[in-house]
Amino acid sequence: GENVEQHPSTLSVQEGDSAVIKCTYSDSASNYFPWYKQELGKGPQLIIDIRSNVGEKKDQRIAVTLNKTAKHFSLHITETQPEDSAVYFCAATPGSGYSTLTFGKGTMLLVSP
Amino acid sequence: GAVVSQHPSWVICKSGTSVKIECRSLDFQATTMFWYRQFPKQSLMLMATSNEGSKATYEQGVEKDKFLINHASLTLSTLTVTSAHPEDSSFYICSARDPQGQETQYFGPGTRLLVL
Numbered sequence: 001g002e003n004v005e006q007h008p009s010t011l012s013v014q015e016g017d018s019a020v021i022k023c024t025y026s027d028s029a030s031n032y033f034p035w036y037k038q039e040l041g042k043g044p045q046l047i048i049d050i051r052s053n054v055g056e057k058k059d060q061r062i063a064v065t066l067n068k069t070a071k072h073f074s075l076h077i078t079e080t081q082p083e084d085s086a087v088y089f090c091a092a093t094p095g096s097g098y099s100t101l102t103f104g105k106g107t108m109l110l111v112s113p
Numbered sequence: 114g115a116v117v118s119q120h121p122s123w124v125i126c127k128s129g130t131s132v133k134i135e136c137r138s139l140d141f142q143a144t145t146m147f148w149y150r151q152f153p154k155q156s157l158m159l160m161a162t163s164n165e166g167s168k169a170t171y172e173q174g175v176e177k178d179k180f181l182i183n184h185a186s187l188t189l190s191t192l193t194v195t196s197a198h199p200e201d202s203s204f205y206i207c208s209a210r211d212p213q214g215q216e217t218q219y220f221g222p223g224t225r226l227l228v229l
Contacts, residue, residue, distance in 0.1 A: 032216045043119075043206050043220040044157070089156060095216040100147065105156045 002027040004092050006104025014112055019080050021107045023090035024072040032095040033073045035064060038087045038106075047088075048075070080111045116140055117209050119221035126197055127229055134192045134224045136207030142187035143209035147218065148180070151204045163190045197228040 003026040013019050025033075031052035036044035050057045050064045050073065057064050061080075066073040073092075077084055087108050091101040116139040126132050136146055144165045149157040161182050162170040169182035179201075181193040190209075194201055204225055208218040 034217065036220070041223070041225075043117075043223045046217065046219060049217065093216050099216070100159055100162060101216075101218060103156045 002030060002092055002094070002102040004090060004102050004104045006090050006107060008107060009105065010108045010110070012110045012112065013080050015080060015082060017080055019077045019084070019109055019111075021075045021088055021090070021109070022072060023074070023092075023104050024070075025092040025102075026071065027092070027094060028068075028071065029094040030092040032093050033064070033066060034091050034101070035062075035075050036089045036091070038089065040086075044089060077109075080109075082111050082113050085109055085111045115211055115217075115219040117207065117219050117221040119207055119224050121224060122222060123225040123227075125227045125229065128198050129196055132194045132197055132226060134194075134205055134207075134226075136190045136192070136209070136221050138188045138209040138211075138219075141209070141211050141213065143190075144187060144212060145210045146184060146190040147208045147210070148182060148190075148192050149206045149208065151206060151223075153204075157206065160192075194226065197226070199228045202226055202228045 006023045034049035037047045038044040048062050048064050050066050061078045063076040087106045089106050090104040093099045093101050118137045120135045146163040148160045151157050159172050160175045163182045163184040165184045171177050184190040206223040208220045
């Protein structure tokens with residue numbers, strides 16, 4: 001089955017800095033890679049996703065890059081703000097219609113003012 | 114769009130009682146919903162996949178008779194924790210897959226269960 005590794009487990013940055021979270025996956029059949037943000041006591045919120053036919057996707061301060069050859073994808077947050085502080089999860093799935101998401105273990109991002 | 118709700122948001126119950134958690138897709142029809150369990154500072158653990166009109170598919174190690182799942186309509190799935198014990202205390206989160214969004218899953222706000 002799929003295995004997703006996520007690094008780092010914790011990340012502390014100063015407000016305004018950039019933050020990068022990296023994930024690797026094992027199943028070459030995976031073709032859909034979402035990123036979720038989870039604030040304390042809440043459910044995960046989809047913030048961006050990418051499919052295997054695209055190498056990069058951007059949405060304002062958030063971007064995701066995908067390298068299918070190396071089987072890794074990354075989340076990039078620019079101009080971080082304190083409200084970006086949360087736990088971020090990456091996930092992967094083959095997306096065959098009934099397939100499930102395999103999640104990374106999460107990265108706790110702390111943005112200090 | 115793509116809003117998923119859960120009810121209740123938190124529940125405290127006595128050991129031995131059963132607790133039902135509802136998951137609703139508010140603005141789309143979801144043929145497939147998922148139930149996850151999350152322990153503090155850990156990732157999401159998939160418990161089961163709930164398909165409308167058919168039996169749920171449980172992940173290995175999840176007791177079917179302990180965690181009853183019903184997906185009676187395209188907008189509602191329920192998880193019943195039967196004969197709850199303190200070790201069942203956890204954060205339970207559902208998600209719904211939007212058929213328009215292919216594999217995209219939208220999560221509910223979660224239900225905090227505390228069994229005394």
